[in-house]
Amino acid sequence: MCRMFIELAAMPVIWVLALAMPAAAADPVAPLKIATFRVDATPPLGSPLCDGAVPPVAKVDDPLSARGIVLLAGEQPIVLCAVDWVGIGNAGHQAWRQALADAAGTTVHRVAIHAVHQHDAPGCDFLAEELLAAAGLSGRMFNVEFAQQTIDATAAAVRAAIKTPRTVTHLGLGRATIEQVASNRRILGPDGNVQHVRWSFTADLVARNAPEGIIDPDVRLIGFW
16 A cells, blocks of 8 residues: 655645545546656755845755645646745746646646745746846846756656556545744734744744744645555
8 A cells, every 4th residue: 555645734635625526526436546746956056045045055955856746536637736945936936837737737727836935945936037137137036047947847747747647545634733833923012013023043032932823733634545
């Protein structure tokens, strides 16, 4: 027996199932199938990181990746992809979704791209690049050629993956509360204004010891068997 898991921290389980399950009504005998893909997304040395906010790549401690799944259930495929980058925005987001939609034979509305948001990682925003290029600052935010190569490689991986999907016979659902991991970043004072800010690393004990604030404290998992 094989199992495959995808973490959906920001996506309610019921939403994914609602996308995947309508095929059962249209074709009750169509099985749910799943294809997985993964490509390297590590930028070359010298590439900008964190949209140019931190020093460029000097060495690689941990390789980055773009990985995901394609759900096939009798209707147009659904693609879920997580990328180890700081952010994917605007025209970059559109380019990623369109490329994977074309590769899977589906529409962009059935493709979800998630950036994991490490800070020592590249971003991708082709619209910002156009504005910077017009001001003579091309390539300052991210390595444009590398970003496009990664999109193309991921699309190729999707095309290859959907040729050999695996049939899902069981779904496993999990949910658990996590503690001391997530919190509100901005802490308001009695006057309603921001009194403290918790950054990725915060030495201020007052900020660190303040209440977590209003957050979603749960991690949700779907297991495909």
